[in-house]
Amino acid sequence: GGGGGGMATRGPGETKIETDRRRIHEKMARLRREIAEMKSGRDLKRRERRRNSVPSVAIAGYTNAGKSSLLNRLTGAGVLVQNALFATLDPTVRRATTPSGRSYTITDTVGFVRHLPHHLVEAFRSTLEEVAGADLLLHVVDGAHPAPLEQLASVRAVIRDVDAAQVPELVVINKADAATPAALAALAEAEPRHVVVSARTGQGIDTLRALLEAALPHPEVQVDVLIPYVQGRLVARVHADGEVLAEKHTADGTLLRARVAPDLAAELDAYART
Template sequence: MTSAYDRTPYDDDSAVELLDDLDHDGIDDDGIGSGDRAGSGPAFDADFDGDQLDLADRNALRRVAGLSTELADVTEVEYRQLRLERVVLVGVWTDGTVEDAENSLQELAALAETAGSEILDGLIQRRDKPDPATYIGSGKARELRDIVVATGADTVVCDGELTPGQLIHLEDVVKVKVVDRTALILDIFAQHAKSREGKAQVSLAQMQYMLPRLRGWGQSLSRQMGGGGSGSSGGGMATRGPGETKIETDRRRIREKMAKMRREIADMKKARDTKRAERRRNKVPSVAIAGYTNAGKSSLLNRLTGAGVLVENALFATLDPTVRRSETPSGRVYTLADTVGFVRHLPHQLVEAFRSTLEEVAEADLILHIVDGSHPEPEAQLAAVREVFVDVEAQNVPEIVVVNKADAADPMVLARLLRREPHAIAVSAKTGQGIDELLALIDEELPRPEVEVEALVPYHRGDLVAKVHESGEILESEHRAEGTWLRARVGAMLAAELQAFAVANH
């Protein structure tokens, strides 16, 4: 059965397979440390500067406790092994505290589990910067190889984006498949994309990631070698020609497919732009729900609108934007858009590929920035999401910070967040806590129509009254013998339509 990472295109052969799949789908487009488990070795202060550690401690691989998802029941283990990769996680800790590094690896574990993996072990290493050759250094790579053998792992997942050279060299040492954080996130997106546009965006991002990594992945070129044969260790002209030709052909096919896919995404974008322009023409305010992955955005959308959107305790469960209509307590209609979740170090390929989708955030009148109040590092989540806001030019859109999961959060953390964020509110999409207050805050923050009118609309022009209800703000209304009298704030175009029924004095 195909495993999670086997779908991610890494070598030249899998590149061709991906292109064929896309056509079929109809998309045209150096000492060795002791390796002590965290918590069982020396105690570390959360505020302790890692640069002050002894050299031996700095160089040691540290196990991160609580990551293993290995099952005790033999039958269940055998059942799951048919479907799951068995992975060891490894991260390089370059700054911050031990807790920061361990939290980052915990997030990598959640990503790997979402992709369908079984976590056997997790390790971090303190370095000033990742090793340019093997990411963790040659000595640590050999130690990692011993851990891979001992645990029976078939994949190593690194907490960072590795260069093609780092991936190749680390694979040569550990003798199993190496996957970096970017490829892992791309694989999750590929599993969760449902719409035609979502699939096209993910495929485009995969190709952008794959293109510079075609040369030399695994031993793919050796299978293409000519007269010298794959057994020739010295290389030479006879061994490079056919391999080079195949790579160049694959690269050309990928570039052509990427160009077609960009055109398709642009065409799909036109339909969404048309709908957005229609909402703007009718002056319907828009609210975008954005935030870190698994912060509860879809749950909040369901709580606010009853949309019935998929809610799953998994990272990136929502990739395709969902737009629903809702009403403020005062009766004003607005739209709510659920967007793709963000994550630290979100691959730039995804930001570019999903730019048309993320424009829902940039074009909104108000952003509900959802943060998980029960997360160990909610401030880091806020900072990561705001980096993406800058990338899509949404940093100037008015923002309400919604601290979700208040029922499960530490009261001290909630108080700290509400103190640090001037425009914040604590809610629980699960229990309904704070939802009424949030609705009132949305009503207060949404832009008001600019023209105040007073009109007596005949009953046969009920369409005008409906428009006022939909896109305006009714201040007063009364049913009279001649028609519906109302005082309201509306947009300029609707005000012009109501001018024929305006009441000069009341």
């Protein structure tokens, strides 16, 4: 709340400066609590996604690297694309599907900037914890930027900082339509695990989707089942949450060979082909 420091809010002998300081400390304490609550909410959602064995992908990169546009390309959703430092402070988690129909979640993280002011670091870190819980990191870099390698290094330093260095990384060199061939070639040589795209024109997006799918973890249980047609929703679940290796429609139902998570395998057990 605003309002001046009228006598009503002051303790005896409290000066205007002390009142302001107290208010600021109260506000900081409230914001810290809110960040902590956001974190526990995110942990809960993350555990839920883990349990449902939906693979997760995180996007990181500098502000203006084109992360939001890329997210829109992959999910087909209209996110507000803003040219602002903390346009994406609360990480947005969306669902997307691979070319073969597997579901995964994709999380945008806050845009990086150099020399982040100290008091913003905690808020910043909280959004980056999403990266540590991901199965794959799409590290987006602006191919037309004058110093892309420095930007990659700065982002990686922070990723190490939030204990996410073990997450497999795919470097997405964006803005191919605006970058010079020489700049793209130099970046590609420096980063062997890369894909060149333009979120604006759509160039390279199909290659990115294929690489992303190949990089996702594979469900561990192989099942061989005959699912009656009345259980169509189970077939749909195998497609969304598992990896279908073979599918055939027979008189008795859908024959499926697939890899799925243990909980789904248990549900499918009743339909196992002996």
